[in-house]
Each structure stands twice: as C-alpha cells, then as structure tokens.
Amino acid sequence: MADILSLKESVLVYLDRSGGLQSLAEDCKPFNDPQHTEAVYRFCISVNPSDVIEVDPVLGDCVLHDPLRATALFQSVCFLAIKTLSLVEKIHTESQVNVILKLTHLPPFPEYMLDLCSFPRGYGLMRPVSMEGLVIAMTRVTKYTQGARFLCINDDCPCSTGFHHIRVHAPGATESATVRNHFSCMICSSPLKEDVKFRVLGDKQLVELIHVRALDGLSTHQQNSLRYQSVTLFLRDELCNSMRIGRLYRVLGIPAHVHQWPSITWSVEANSVQPWEPEYPLQVSASFQELLKATTGSPWRFSAIVAQCFGSDVAPPGLYSTLKLGLLLSLVQTRADAKDKFNNLDLLVATTDTLIVDRLMTYSLSLACRGVRHQASGEMFASMSRDEHGAGTANIHAGSALLATGGICMLGDLGCYKKDRLDAIQSVLESCTVSVFIPGKKYGEDADQHLSFPVQCSFWALTDASRRSGRADCAILGTAEMGPVPVQLADAFGLVIQCRDMVGEQTLLAQTIHTLQQAVQLQQPLDSSCWEFSTQDYQELVALAQSLQVELSPGAEKIIHGYYMASRRARTQSQVVKMSVASIKLLISLAEAHCKLCLRTRVLEEDAVIAVLLCENSVTLKHGASALVIPPDAVFPCDLGDMDGLHRRDVTLDELHQNILRFIYTYAPGADTYITEE
Numbered sequence: 001m002a003d004i005l006s007l008k009e010s011v012l013v014y015l016d017r018s019g020g021l022q023s024l025a026e027d028c029k030p031f032n033d034p035q036h037t038e039a040v041y042r043f044c045i046s047v048n049p050s051d052v053i054e055v056d057p058v059l060g061d062c063v064l065h066d067p068l069r070a071t072a073l074f075q076s077v078c079f080l081a082i083k084t085l086s087l088v089e090k091i092h093t094e095s096q097v098n099v100i101l102k103l104t105h106l107p108p109f110p111e112y113m114l115d116l117c118s119f120p121r122g123y124g125l126m127r128p129v130s131m132e133g134l135v136i137a138m139t140r141v142t143k144y145t146q147g148a149r150f151l152c153i154n155d156d157c158p159c160s161t162g163f164h165h166i167r168v169h170a171p172g173a174t175e176s177a178t179v180r181n182h183f184s185c186m187i188c189s190s191p192l193k194e195d196v197k198f199r200v201l202g203d204k205q206l207v208e209l210i211h212v213r214a215l216d217g218l219s220t221h222q223q224n225s226l227r228y229q230s231v232t233l234f235l236r237d238e239l240c241n242s243m244r245i246g247r248l249y250r251v252l253g254i255p256a257h258v259h260q261w262p263s264i265t266w267s268v269e270a271n272s273v274q275p276w277e278p279e280y281p282l283q284v285s286a287s288f289q290e291l292l293k294a295t296t297g298s299p300w301r302f303s304a305i306v307a308q309c310f311g312s313d314v315a316p317p318g319l320y321s322t323l324k325l326g327l328l329l330s331l332v333q334t335r336a337d338a339k340d341k342f343n344n345l346d347l348l349v350a351t352t353d354t355l356i357v358d359r360l361m362t363y364s365l366s367l368a369c370r371g372v373r374h375q376a377s378g379e380m381f382a383s384m385s386r387d388e389h390g391a392g393t394a395n396i397h398a399g400s401a402l403l404a405t406g407g408i409c410m411l412g413d414l415g416c417y418k419k420d421r422l423d424a425i426q427s428v429l430e431s432c433t434v435s436v437f438i439p440g441k442k443y444g445e446d447a448d449q450h451l452s453f454p455v456q457c458s459f460w461a462l463t464d465a466s467r468r469s470g471r472a473d474c475a476i477l478g479t480a481e482m483g484p485v486p487v488q489l490a491d492a493f494g495l496v497i498q499c500r501d502m503v504g505e506q507t508l509l510a511q512t513i514h515t516l517q518q519a520v521q522l523q524q525p526l527d528s529s530c531w532e533f534s535t536q537d538y539q540e541l542v543a544l545a546q547s548l549q550v551e552l553s554p555g556a557e558k559i560i561h562g563y564y565m566a567s568r569r570a571r572t573q574s575q576v577v578k579m580s581v582a583s584i585k586l587l588i589s590l591a592e593a594h595c596k597l598c599l600r601t602r603v604l605e606e607d608a609v610i611a612v613l614l615c616e617n618s619v620t621l622k623h624g625a626s627a628l629v630i631p632p633d634a635v636f637p638c639d640l641g642d643m644d645g646l647h648r649r650d651v652t653l654d655e656l657h658q659n660i661l662r663f664i665y666t667y668a669p670g671a672d673t674y675i676t677e678e
Contacts, residue, residue: 003058006074010056011077017055024078028087039198040147040168041091042098044075044238049103050311064112065127067078067101067254068170071600075099095166095242098147101162103252103271106130114268116231126172126255131268132276133209136230137397139387140438141240141447145169145178146202150192152185159185165192169202169236172256203240206387206395207233207270212248215372215403232267243274245382245398245453246405250276278388280369280543283598287533289439289543290662298650299606303328303597308640309531310538314359321636323349326497327364327460331594332580333546334368334408334458342456345589346429349462350482350621354413357462357499361410365460366535367542370407372457374400376416381424381434382453394438396451404457411461414486422489428455429492461468461493487622494586496618498632545596548662552588556608560587563612563660566667567619570627573591579619586618587611609657610635628663630656 013282015021024043053060053209062368079094081087091097106112106128114129150165159165165185167178179199183192233251235242253268253643284292288306297300298503307325308317315324330345351357365371374380387395403410414422428434436448463483482490490496552560564587568579590611595603613634620626631637637652639645 003241007056007062007073008077010052010059011073012081013082014047014052014055014059015045015074015077018046018048018051021081024081025085025087028082028480030089031088037090037161037198037238038147038200038662039088039149039195040096040098040200040656042100042146042200042202043077043078044100044102047101047103049106062334063101063103063105067128071099074101093163093166095168096163096581097494098168100648101271103128106252116209117213123222127270128254129268130250130252131231132210133213133231134403135207135243135398136210137208137395138243138245139206139393139395140451141203141205142393143201144204144236145175145199146237146583147200148179149198151190151195153193153272154185154188154189154190157185157188157190159192171254171511172267174257174258178650192526202237205235205240207235207243208395209233209249209251212370215651223327231457232265233270234267234298235270235273236580239270239273240353244405245396246402246456248276248278250274265556278369280647280652281283281540281609282544282547284343284541284544285533285537287369287531287537291531296362299598299604300610300650300653301646302599303594303610304636304640304646304649306533306541306597307636311360311363313535314363314604315356315369318639318641320356320360320499321499321640322614322617322633325635326495327360328597329590329593330408330458330460330495331364331542332596333366333589335406335546342432342454343589343592344456344458344490344494345586345593346459346494347461348485348490349415349460349499350465350485350496351462351499352464352466353462353499355464358412361412361460363409365408367539368403369546371410372400372407373410374412375429376412380421381428381455382436384436386436391641393445394442399578401434401455401457401459402453405455406456409457409459411501414461414463414489415467422486425459426489426492427548429459429489432456432535456491459493465498482622490622494582495614496621497614498617498621548596548599548601550592550595550601550603552591552603553605556591556603559605559608559612559660560584560591560663562664562668563587563615567616567626567628570617570663570667571623581614583619587615590614605657606653609653609660613656627667628660630659 015024023044026198027043037399045193047061047063049063052063056456057075059070063071067375076094076473078099079097081092082091082097092391112130113127114131116131116133147166147168149163150167151161152159152165167183169178179194181194184190185192209232210230211228233253250273251268251270252272253270255266255268258265258267288404291305292302295305303325305329308321310324310328311320312371326347326349330347333343333345335343339511349357349361362373365373379397381399383397383399384394385397387393401417407637411417411425412573414425415436417425432455433452434455436451438445438451440448463485465483467483494614561584564579564584567583589613591603591607594607594610595601613630616626616628616630617632617634634656636649640649
C-alpha cells in the first residue's frame with residue numbers, strides 16, 4: 001500500500017510540474033454543461049517518459065512496461081483531483097474517469113522498436129513499442145463502445161443505482177469485452193443489465209501498416225527472400241483520419257493478442273501517430289563534384305553530361321539523351337514538401353524501340369525514393385474488401401498509384417490497356433484524385449458513399465509509335481504518331497518525348513556493340529569520352545537535388561510567362577489549339593527541375609530556355625509546329641563526345657534563346673516591358 005501511495009504521489013508531482021493538472025481543469029469545463037451527462041468521461045493526458053523517470057524511476061518503468069497499471073494510477077490521481085477541486089460534480093466514482101495516456105516518445109533503444117520485418121513472438125506482458133511503416137489499406141470510420149454503465153437487477157442491492165459498475169474499452173479488447181449480457185454483480189452476484197441511455201460511443205478506424213521495404217516486390221529493386229506481413233492498427237477517437245493511404249508514419253502503440261475462438265489475432269492499439277520520412281545522405285560523390293567544377297563556365301553542361309552518361313548499363317552514351325534528361329527531371333521534381341504541396345512531372349514516351357525505353361525507365365525507377373511498376377493484372381488505383389476484424393465495413397486497399405505516393409508509378413506500354421483503363425488514367429492525370437464508390441447496403445450503411453483520395457505520384461508511360469492510331473490530323477507538320485494513345489490522354493501527361501531513330505541502322509549497330517561490350521568487358525569503361533558514374537552516384541545526386549528549395553529569378557519568370565502568352569496567341573491563331581493553365585505549371589516545373597539537377601537554388605534564364613524547348617517539342621508532337629520553329633531534338637542538337645561538341649551545343653542553345661525572345665516579342669504585345677532586350 002505504501003508503494004502505491006508513493007507512486008500516486010509521484011503522479012501528482014509529475015502532473016503539477018508538466019501542466020497536466022491545469023490541462024485537466026480545462027478539459028473538465030465542457031463536462032459541466034447540464035445537457036452533457038454520461039457514464040464515462042474521457043481525458044487524454046500527455047506523458048513524457050523521460051520527465052516521468054526524472055520524477056520517479058519506478059513510475060517511469062511502470063509507464064514504459066506496464067501501461068495498464070500506469071493508467072490505473074493516473075486514473076486514481078485524476079479522480080481525486082476532480083473531486084478535491086470540484087471540477088465535475090457529475091463524476092461520482094473513480095470508474096467514471098477514463099484516462100488515456102498519450103506518450104510523447106519512447107526511448108531510442110532497439111528494445112522499444114518493433115521491426116515490421118520480423119513478427120514478435122513473445123506472449124508476455126505487452127508494452128508500448130514504436131514502429132515505422134507504410135499504410136496500404138484502411139477502413140472507414142465506424143463506432144465502438146467507449147464506455148458503458150451496468151446496473152444490478154436486484155433492487156435491494158446498492159449497485160442497482162449509481163455508477164458502481166462501469167466498463168471501459170482497454171487496449172486490444174473486443175466489443176464483447178466492454179458490452180455483453182452476462183456480467184454479474186460483484187456484491188450479490190446477480191446479473192447486470194446495461195443502462196443503454198448512458199452508453200458512450202467513440203470513433204474507430206482500422207489501418208494496415210507494412211514495412212516500406214515490402215514495396216521492393218513491386219519495384220525494380222533487387223528482391224530478397226523475406227516475406228512481409230502487414231500489421232493491423234486500431235485508431236480510436238482523435239487519431240481517426242490521422243493517416244493516409246500510401247504515406248509513411250511512425251506509430252507508438254500497444255500490441256495486443258485478441259482471443260476470438262478458435263483463433264488468436266494480433267493487432268496494435270495506436271497511441272500516437274506522426275508522419276515519417278526516411279533520411280537520405282544529402283551529398284554527391286567526388287566524381288560529380290569534380291564535374292561540377294569542370295563545367296562552371298556553362299549553365300547547361302553539367303546537366304548535359306549527367307544525362308548523356310545516365311543509364312550507361314542500358315543504352316550507350318549519346319543515344320536517347322533527351323529521354324534520359326526527362327527521366328532525371330521527373331525523378332528530381334517528384335516530391336512532397338513539408339507543407340504537403342506535391343510537385344510531379346508526368347512523362348509519356350513515343351518510340352518504336354519499346355524494349356530499350358522500357359529498360360531505361362525500369363533502371364530509372366530504381367533511383368526513385370519510392371517506385372512502383374504497375375502490373376497489368378493488379379489494381380491501379382484502389383480496391384475494396386470487407387473488413388475481417390468484426391466491423392463489417394469497407395476496407396480500402398491501395399493500388400499501384402497510391403502505393404507510389406511521393407514517387408514514381410510506371411505504367412509501361414499503354415497499348416496493353418483497354419479503353420476504360422485509359423479513360424481512368426486520363427481522369428486521374430487531370431484531377432490528381434481517385435474516387436471510390438462504397439455501396440451502403442453491401443457494407444452495412446444506410447447510404448452510399450463516395451470517397452476521394454489524392455494521387456500524388458508521377459506517372460511514366462510509353463507508347464509504340466509504330467502502331468497506327470488512325471488519327472486524321474497526323475499530316476500536320478511536326479506531329480508524331482502516338483500509337484493507340486488518343487490526343488486527350490497525351491495532353492494529360494505533362495511532358496511527351498519522342499525517341500527518334502535518327503541514324504537508322506547505325507543506332508541498332510551502336511546498341512548492339514554496347515550490349516556485347518557489356519557482356520565481355522564488365523570492368524572496362526564503355527566509352528572513353530564518357531565520365532564514369534555509378535548507380536549509387538546517381539541515387540545520391542537525385543536525393544540531394546530533390547531536397548533543394550529553389551526560387552525563380554525575374555529573368556526566368558519573364559521568359560516562362562512571355563512564352564506562355566506568345567504561344568497561346570500564336571497557336572490559337574494558326575491551329576485553334578488552346579494552351580491550358582497546366583502548360584505554365586509544366587514550364588515552371590521543368591525549369592525548377594533543371595535548376596535542381598544542376599545543383600543550383602536559383603532558376604536562371606538558361607533553365608527556363610530548357611523548359612521552353614522541352615515544352616515546345618512536347619506540344620509540337622501532339623498538335624504540330626508553331627511559329628516558333630525549333631529542331632526536333634533541340635535540347636541535344638549535336639553529339640557531345642568531346643569538348644567541341646559541348647561548345648557547339650552551348651552556341652546552339654544561345655541561338656535558340658534569342659529565337660525564343662524574338663517569338664515572345666512578336667506574339668506577345670508588350671513583352672518588351674517585362675523582358676530585357678539582350
């Protein structure tokens with residue numbers, strides 16, 4: 001008894017020092033409303049284990065290793081404080097005080113971490129643990145019994161009135177543990193009957209969490225022989241709707257074994273939820289640092305060499321350079337910032353060599369922080385099933401696009417998809433949301449329901465240009481054959497790139513020689529003129545570039561705005577092609593991505609020039625050429641095998657820069673007021 005009194009005294013000291021008593025008094029005020037009468041009153045108390053240990057090590061050990069006992073101690077102290085200070089007159093017994101201890105953190109030791117790769121095998125006393133994982137499924141919010149009042153049916157028993165028999169939910173308990181019809185009175189052993197009008201209901205939501213490495217099976221990373229098992233989380237009350245499908249979280253919770261004869265289920269009662277992102281080393285290799293110093297004289301050379309040498313395991317340097325640059329820009333730009341503002345860059349590639357392009361995309365996907373390759377037999381957006389934990393509600397499972405949140409979803413060849421799938425892809429690309437219809441009758445609800453989930457990933461796709469689409473306008477100058485992809489779907493993708501077979505058989509010969517050299521000369525550089533960068537070098541470069549915060553310079557902003565206005569007017573006059581607002585977003589996204597890839601924090605005019613050239617080529621492929629006449633491969637107009645090639649490219653890009661300015665002056669009246677003549 002002395003030990004219990006000592007622990008309660010320590011609880012009181014901690015609540016006083018931490019401001020918990022003041023918070024308790026504030027929480028009691030709403031309960032004094034005459035219209036508010038319940039059997040159980042719920043109080044959430046924030047507990048810092050480190051501070052508790054400083055007050056009383058024994059109490060701290062109790063909080064970390066015996067949460068049910070710690071909750072009972074805090075409940076007793078809170079009840080005494082409420083009665084002593086007359087905070088709530090309607091609370092008569094200690095059982096009416098339902099205390100929830102919210103842990104701020106756990107000690108950073110392996111004993112307090114639950115690795116989702118290995119199932120916990122202990123059946124002893126369950127204690128709070130920390131886990132990190134990815135949300136792959138979640139249910140709608142449903143109700144559960146937070147607390148209930150029971151009365152003895154024996155009128156002569158003191159428990160036939162008052163609040164002597166109160167049942168509250170405990171971590172891991174089922175609904176039947178809180179409410180059922182065969183409880184007995186602890187005084188006279190007579191049956192108890194629930195006073196239904198005093199039942200307190202709360203919100204409940206189930207979430208499935210899995211280790212993020214489980215996505216390796218859906219991406220291009222090297223797979224291992226491990227099996228991953230998802231963990232079911234119970235979110236209750238204020239934690240409901242605090243998690244989103246496809247996001248990573250760090251969860252503090254109490255694991256529990258629930259016996260439902262003849263089986264035992266294992267789940268976790270969430271205590272606190274925080275968004276979590278793995279940390280990546282933000283540095284580049286010595287090779288890239290050396291290249292950065294060697295190319296300081298030109299704002300275009302660093303990204304050009306990086307793109308030329310990219311994917312050297314798949315395609316020889318000098319081939320598909322525009323595609324490689326587009327893939328790198330999409331990797332760099334695809335991220336969600338701290339304010340949950342998502343940047344993405346969707347990519348559609350028209351090619352006659354789908355095999356090499358698919359391999360380049362697959363290789364690039366391995367560099368993404370999260371990459372998912374969609375399988376034609378799998379679900380692309382979301383699917384539903386009935387919850388298996390007794391709620392009977394709809395359980396919504398993430399498809400490939402939601403699993404790729406914050407990363408890349410690779411769709412592959414769009415020729416493999418039926419029309420309804422292509423229409424769904426176009427709808428999601430345009431709205432960046434996916435809707436799920438939940439029939440009420442099927443899942444125990446009175447009304448049907450529509451839920452929307454944000455789709456925050458970049459899509460990569462390719463189309464076989466050798467397949468005729470039957471377009472009537474394909475004779476327009478500059479347009480490309482898009483295969484089975486309609487123009488509306490191509491417009492929904494931000495950037496369209498055509499991989500041109502410029503040299504015919506020479507391209508096939510170069511690819512063949514490259515493949516044979518890889519097979520017989522694994523340790524030797526494939527091209528003496530190409531810098532050597534490893535896959536890890538590119539991973540570090542992409543991670544660092546993604547983390548950069550950039551701002552538009554006045555010069556870049558003027559070129560982007562001027563080109564957008566001039567292009568709208570020129571194309572509307574000649575082709576009746578409307579440049580949408582999405583075009584200016586694409587221009588800004590491309591310019592920012594090129595700036596990041598060059599490891600700068602200020603978007604220069606040169607970055608805007610690259611964005612304009614890529615965007616103009618993309619629009620030309622879909623709708624034909626405009627008054628701004630540029631080469632088909634304007635970003636890589638010549639071979640970059642030596643310094644002379646890099647110099648010729650700089651000269652050509654300078655000329656294109658001037659052409660863009662003249663185009664703006666011609667088709668955007670008043671452009672001279674916001675663009676400085678060079």
